[in-house]
Amino acid sequence: MKTIFHVDMDAFFVSVEELFDPSLKGKAVVVGGRPDERGVVSAASYEARKFGVHSAMPLRTAARMCPHAIFVDGHPTRYRDYSARVHEVLNRFSPLVEMASIDEAYLDMTGTERLHGPPLAAAHALHQTMKAETRLICSIGISTARLVSKVASDQAKPNGVLWIVPGAEAAFLAPLDVRKIPGVGKVTEQNLHKLSIRKVGDLARLDGRDLEARFGKWGLALAGKARGLDAGAWFDTEIGANSAPKSISHEHTYNEDTGDLAVLESTLARLSEMVGRRLRENGLHARTLQLKLRYSDFSTITRAQTLARPTQLDTEIFDQARALFLKNWKRGARVRLLGVHASSFEEVDEQLNLLDEGKHERWQQATAAADRLRDKYGDSAVSLAAGLKGGFRERTHEAMPQQRPRRS
DNA sequence: TCTGGGGTCCTAGGACCC
DNA sequence: TCTGGGGTCCTAGGACCC
Numbered sequence: 328m329k330t331i332f333h334v335d336m337d338a339f340f341v342s343v344e345e346l347f348d349p350s351l352k353g354k355a356v357v358v359g360g361r362p363d364e365r366g367v368v369s370a371a372s373y374e375a376r377k378f379g380v381h382s383a384m385p386l387r388t389a390a391r392m393c394p395h396a397i398f399v400d401g402h403p404t405r406y407r408d409y410s411a412r413v414h415e416v417l418n419r420f421s422p423l424v425e426m427a428s429i430d431e432a433y434l435d436m437t438g439t440e441r442l443h444g445p446p447l448a449a450a451h452a453l454h455q456t457m458k459a460e461t462r463l464i465c466s467i468g469i470s471t472a473r474l475v476s477k478v479a480s481d482q483a484k485p486n487g488v489l490w491i492v493p494g495a496e497a498a499f500l501a502p503l504d505v506r507k508i509p510g511v512g513k514v515t516e517q518n519l520h521k522l523s524i525r526k527v528g529d530l531a532r533l534d535g536r537d538l539e540a541r542f543g544k545w546g547l548a549l550a551g552k553a554r555g556l557d558a559g560a561w562f563d564t565e566i567g568a569n570s571a572p573k574s575i576s577h578e579h580t581y582n583e584d585t586g587d588l589a590v591l592e593s594t595l596a597r598l599s600e601m602v603g604r605r606l607r608e609n610g611l612h613a614r615t616l617q618l619k620l621r622y623s624d625f626s627t628i629t630r631a632q633t634l635a636r637p638t639q640l641d642t643e644i645f646d647q648a649r650a651l652f653l654k655n656w657k658r659g660a661r662v663r664l665l666g667v668h669a670s671s672f673e674e675v676d677e678q679l680n681l682l683d684e685g686k687h688e689r690w691q692q693a694t695a696a697a698d699r700l701r702d703k704y705g706d707s708a709v710s711l712a713a714g715l716k717g718g719f720r721e722r723t724h725e726a727m728p729q730q731r732p733r734r735s
Numbered sequence: 736t737c738t739g740g741g742g743t744c745c746t747a748g749g750a751c752c753c
Numbered sequence: 754t755c756t757g758g759g760g761t762c763c764t765a766g767g768a769c770c771c
Contacts, residue, residue: 339771359739360739365737365738365739366738366739366740367738367739367740368739369739369740369771370771382771383738383739383771384736384738385736385737385738385739386739387736387737387738388736388737388738391736392736427770427771428742428770428771429771430771431771509769509770510744510768510769510770511769512768512769512770513768513769514767514768514769515768515769543745543746544745544746545744545745545768559744561743561744572742573742573743573744574741574742574743575741575742576740576741576742577740577741578739578740578741579739579740580738580739580740615763615764617764617765625737625738627766628765628766629764629765629766630764630765631763631764631765632764633762633763633764664739666740671763740771741770741771742769742770742771743768743769743770744767744768744769745766745767745768745769746765746766746767746768747764747765747766748763748764748765749762749763749764750761750762750763750764751760751761751762751763752759752760752761752762753758753759753760
């Protein structure tokens with residue numbers, strides 16, 4: 328029987344911001360942007376939550392509900408840095424650690440009793456060490472299964488530890504709302520409510536085959552989850568089986584919608600570069616490229632194209648993205664968002680296509696040189712987009728207020 | 736309410752092949 | 754002219770998570 332910890336950092340983004348600005352402590356804080364910006368709340372302090380503010384809520388709504396809140400921009404590099412510190416601490420407690428996101432992790436603690444003692448003692452030590460070394464607070468759920476531990480850590484929040492002893496899983500879950508089950512969101516909750524299923528216990532009483540007939544493959548997994556089993560594509564994998572990324576994407580929402588082709592193309596160039604860069608950093612080549620296009624009325628389309636030969640080059644990504652855009656954009660229509668998405672990663676066979684090899688090689692060398700320049704001078708130092716007028720001005724100003732070096 | 740950005744997984748339909 | 758079944762690949766969209 329396994330012992331699985333789910334460690335979840337409390338109000339992670341807000342807590343990190345407080346480390347950089349202690350005056351935020353105890354106040355209503357909203358991380359995600361300015362109160363009049365287009366965007367949503369990334370994280371809210373417990374003080375702000377009292378006013379009904381929660382993550383994924385539009386910033387403007389949050390500003391209305393909690394006018395005295397302090398709004399701060401998110402700092403992804405800070406969070407990644409602290410996430411790495413958290414990871415480091417966790418590694419000391421088990422060799423099997425899996426970061427499930429930037430602020431939560433699963434630990435397989437099976438067989439660590441000799442080193443760390445029984446589960447509650449180990450959890451206590453982990454909590455103390457985490458606080459001492461990162462100055463951050465976490466909550467910990469403990470059980471024999473990932474799913475139950477995750478739900479338990481949520482119930483333990485904030486600053487708590489909850490151990491569901493073996494055999495008590497179903498009884499622990501039964502009185503909770505179905506929404507507490509990871510994977511049950513708004514839509515599934517509504518569908519379950521229509522069937523008078525409100526609590527996990529209601530779900531557990533149903534036959535797995537009935538649920539499968541009604542909800543497909545997902546229903547069968549749901550039946551298992553209601554009983555505390557790790558069912559479903561990801562939940563039943565071993566902890567620490569590190570999985571390579573399956574897709575890489577970047578998107579941008581304009582502060583004001585635009586129908587200006589030059590601006591739109593420039594954005595696509597920029598996004599293509601960002602995707603290309605990440606592909607090269609990860610040593611990946613993508614065969615499928617996808618454009619995402621959202622109009623003013625929020626209607627959204629995606630259009631994909633699979634290449635004969637996988638790529639990691641900015642120019643090839645941009646060419647595809649641009650072609651897809653020109654083919655599908657209702658000319659002149661105002662655009663809210665553009666995105667570029669790469670998937671179907673494959674090994675490349677460099678022997679293929681000898682004719683193109685010279686040209687391809689030169690691009691690869693040029694791209695590698697550009698990456699080195701970006702490392703040195705920042706992302707806007709070298710750019711396909713720099714040659715196109717009007718793009719990303721709003722973004723460039725906030726990120727790089729100083730004069731930017733031109734193509735060299 | 737006026738809706739980000741980066742991901743994963745699932746479904747469904749059509750093309751194409753045997 | 755009406756008609757099998759299975760498998761794979763591709764595309765589009767949607768639910769969900771943090």
